Amino acid sequence: MKINAQMVKDLRDKTAAGMMDCKKALNETDGDMEKAVDLLRQKGLAVAAKRAGRATSEGTIETYIHAGGKIAAMVELSCESDFVAKTDAFVEFARDLALHVAAVNPVAITREEIPEDVLAREKDIYVQQALDSGKPENIVEKMVGGKMEKFIKEICLLDQQFVKDPDFTIQELITDLIGKMGESISIKRIARFQVGA
Structure with missing residues (x-):
């Protein structure tokens, strides 16, 4: 099947992967959009596995305060470079994590920390x-x-379904972000505050 620019753009819009990665995925799957999405997600998992052991000494701290100021959450999200820490996608994900922590109140980040x-x-x-x-x-x-x-x-935060999109767990979203950013990303700390609790 002939892969055209519109197909590449559509796949890129769906996955936020690079243009060449999208084109390659479409070529490998003979233009099947769903298979191409799956292939890109698998590659993201492979990238995440390779990057898992690398140090994450940069990052951001984001907060979320629920309307009325009765519930708040704070999240420290880390990555390898200051460049990635300042990207819109990274900062937005950190904000979404803070909102998730405020809404769902996880006990621990990982299973081992419970x-x-x-x-x-x-x-x-x-x-x-x-x-x-x-x-x-x-x-x-x-x-x-x-x-x-x-x-x-x-x-457990990493096992929880994301409050804004229950089709994905927090771990799956982090893995996807690692694939897009090309760096190791980890949640270092979370805190949730509630008035009167």
Whole structure:
């Protein structure tokens, strides 16, 4: 199939990938727009994996204050260079993260940072609920495992579905941004404040 400039522009608008990357993806997928989007996302994952270990000593701190000043959030988003830290896409993503933290109130950034006592308390509740419902021991374990996974996805920032677009998790959005920016990007710290809490 002949790839024209309009197709490249449409793919670029959808993915924000570079023009040559879009053209190459369309050529590799014989002009199939959806397959080209998937291919670009896969390449973004590969770039993110290569860049994961690199130091992120630049970045920005963004805040979000909800109307009325009762809830606020602050996020430190880091990257490798000052150049990327000042791009509109990077700053906008940091602002969106702050809004997300204010709205969803994650307990931790990563699964490893979730306090053990929070997990243990929740697990005890699920085990007791399952036992009270009369389920056999082997079923209880599977039920609790599934409920714990769901609970972790609700409280871990990277696993949460993005409040502005639930089709993507925060981790997927970061991976996509890494692919676009070509640098390692990480969330260093988050804080959420609520009047009276």
